[in-house]
Amino acid sequence: MTNRKRVTAGVLLIGDELLSGRTQDTNLAEIAKFLGPLGVQIGEARILSDNADIIRDTVKAFSERFDYVFTTGGIGPTHDDITADCIAAAFDLGISEREDALNELRKRYEDNELNDARRRMARIPDGASLIANPVSQAPGFQTRNVFTLAGVPQIMRGMLADITHRIEGGAKVFQITVSVSNVGEGDAAAGLAKIEGAYDGISIGSYPWFNEDLRGVNFVARGTDEAVLAQVKQDIEQMVADLPSA
Amino acid sequence: MTNRKRVTAGVLLIGDELLSGRTQDTNLAEIAKFLGPLGVQIGEARILSDNADIIRDTVKAFSERFDYVFTTGGIGPTHDDITADCIAAAFDLGISEREDALNELRKRYEDNELNDARRRMARIPDGASLIANPVSQAPGFQTRNVFTLAGVPQIMRGMLADITHRIEGGAKVFQITVSVSNVGEGDAAAGLAKIEGAYDGISIGSYPWFNEDLRGVNFVARGTDEAVLAQVKQDIEQMVADLPSA
Numbered sequence: 001m002t003n004r005k006r007v008t009a010g011v012l013l014i015g016d017e018l019l020s021g022r023t024q025d026t027n028l029a030e031i032a033k034f035l036g037p038l039g040v041q042i043g044e045a046r047i048l049s050d051n052a053d054i055i056r057d058t059v060k061a062f063s064e065r066f067d068y069v070f071t072t073g074g075i076g077p078t079h080d081d082i083t084a085d086c087i088a089a090a091f092d093l094g095i096s097e098r099e100d101a102l103n104e105l106r107k108r109y110e111d112n113e114l115n116d117a118r119r120r121m122a123r124i125p126d127g128a129s130l131i132a133n134p135v136s137q138a139p140g141f142q143t144r145n146v147f148t149l150a151g152v153p154q155i156m157r158g159m160l161a162d163i164t165h166r167i168e169g170g171a172k173v174f175q176i177t178v179s180v181s182n183v184g185e186g187d188a189a190a191g192l193a194k195i196e197g198a199y200d201g202i203s204i205g206s207y208p209w210f211n212e213d214l215r216g217v218n219f220v221a222r223g224t225d226e227a228v229l230a231q232v233k234q235d236i237e238q239m240v241a242d243l244p245s246a
Numbered sequence: 247m248t249n250r251k252r253v254t255a256g257v258l259l260i261g262d263e264l265l266s267g268r269t270q271d272t273n274l275a276e277i278a279k280f281l282g283p284l285g286v287q288i289g290e291a292r293i294l295s296d297n298a299d300i301i302r303d304t305v306k307a308f309s310e311r312f313d314y315v316f317t318t319g320g321i322g323p324t325h326d327d328i329t330a331d332c333i334a335a336a337f338d339l340g341i342s343e344r345e346d347a348l349n350e351l352r353k354r355y356e357d358n359e360l361n362d363a364r365r366r367m368a369r370i371p372d373g374a375s376l377i378a379n380p381v382s383q384a385p386g387f388q389t390r391n392v393f394t395l396a397g398v399p400q401i402m403r404g405m406l407a408d409i410t411h412r413i414e415g416g417a418k419v420f421q422i423t424v425s426v427s428n429v430g431e432g433d434a435a436a437g438l439a440k441i442e443g444a445y446d447g448i449s450i451g452s453y454p455w456f457n458e459d460l461r462g463v464n465f466v467a468r469g470t471d472e473a474v475l476a477q478v479k480q481d482i483e484q485m486v487a488d489l490p491s492a
Binding site for chain 2: 015016017018019020021022023024025026028029030031032033036041042043044045046047048049050054076077078079080109113115116117118120121152154173175184185186187188189190192193196203204205206207208209210220222
């Protein structure tokens with residue numbers, strides 16, 4: 001018996017630079033692609049400014065609402081790195097410099113480089129377990145169902161490897177895409193709704209695309225049953241073939 | 247006298263495809279770059295699934311919390327396009343097909359192409375004003391302080407032109423960047439915190455970057471006073487020059 005329950009995650013992308021237009025987030029899609037094969041779907045993501053109260057309250061709410069929570073950003077050595085304190089506050093936990101985290105930093109830094117700023121990266125909420133950072137050593141950490149990761153994409157990606165074994169996923173969601181050009185979304189809408197209505201547990205989205213000299217639509221169906229999805233794909237292809245304009 | 251008050255916006259990016267990793271959002275940064283010169287800062291963004299209750303509740307909460315709200319996605323002709331109904335529900339407004347919106351669609355579609363699906367794009371909440379869509383005609387709309395825009399980036403961008411005149415901005419936020427290589431973030435942290443502490447209304451972020459053979463940090467200071475920012479830039483450059491490792 002495969003596990004068919006729906007398992008969800010919430011994602012919090014933390015940092016003013018993501019809201020000012022300075023930095024384009026890519027971590028959300030990276031986390032989604034990591035979780036999909038594990039049977040975890042992202043239910044909502046939020047991009048938060050560097051505001052301690054909002055980060056704390058959102059972590060707490062997301063921890064109750066989703067099976068897993070991922071945070072990215074704000075765990076470096078500078079004054080604007082406040083995420084670890086916010087996580088501790090969210091769960092009413094103490095936070096202090098930990099020897100296991102300091103040992104990770106020692107793999108990278110000589111003792112004379114381990115100044116107060118860098119030692120801040122060894123401050124971990126009480127009871128949290130470390131998440132290995134193979135790229136730059138300063139660890140992430142897991143507090144209950146919340147995974148706190150770096151914001152720099154290369155470092156974030158490196159940390160995901162030490163999360164896989166901590167996830168108990170549910171039903172995997174598969175998707176099929178039917179991509180067509182020179183078909184109007186509005187011409188296919190009625191047929192598409194009919195197909196979606198004919199199957200339980202299948203959701204179909206319709207995504208128009210453009211390039212310089214071509215336009216078209218991607219019809220994407222998602223669901224947990226690959227055999228049903230294969231049938232849906234055939235239905236969509238047939239529906240498109242039957243359109244007068246196709 | 248320039249207007250010095252802080253004016254904020256919340257952004258709601260709507261669509262399962264943004265959460266599944268299928269589609270990489272670029273609309274948030276585009277809206278941020280549009281709003282910055284108008285004197286509006288984005289306070290928070292959320293990426294929501296196609297769930298009518300959550301969209302409705304979030305629109306309502308954001309409308310109260312921020313001066314302006316932007317939504318992208320879910321205003322096309324297919325069954326998964328539910329944003330207009332959610333906006334109406336958020337404000338307890340009726341919604342119906344409107345002649346002014348239908349006239350916009352008629353610029354693009356012949357009468358025989360204006361089927362039920364496409365006419366859905368003329369359903370507008372009562373009292374909302376239309377936002378022109380120079381790319382594909384189907385209009386966006388403004389309901390109180392909420393701007394509802396298309397999700398396709400080219401179309402979304404085209405709609406922004408008809409929003410500028412509706413925005414009453416406040417203080418503009420400027421930023422300066424000092425980009426350095428071969429400087430450790432942790433070595434600069436103490437100096438950086440000291441500089442931030444010396445100025446009111448200036449926030450400084452520290453963003454490490456990597457490429458194949460180089461690593462470094464961008465120090466970014468943001469604030470509303472360009473003269474003060476110029477002084478902050480000099481201070482950061484001096485601080486970096488004084489580092490033993492620089």
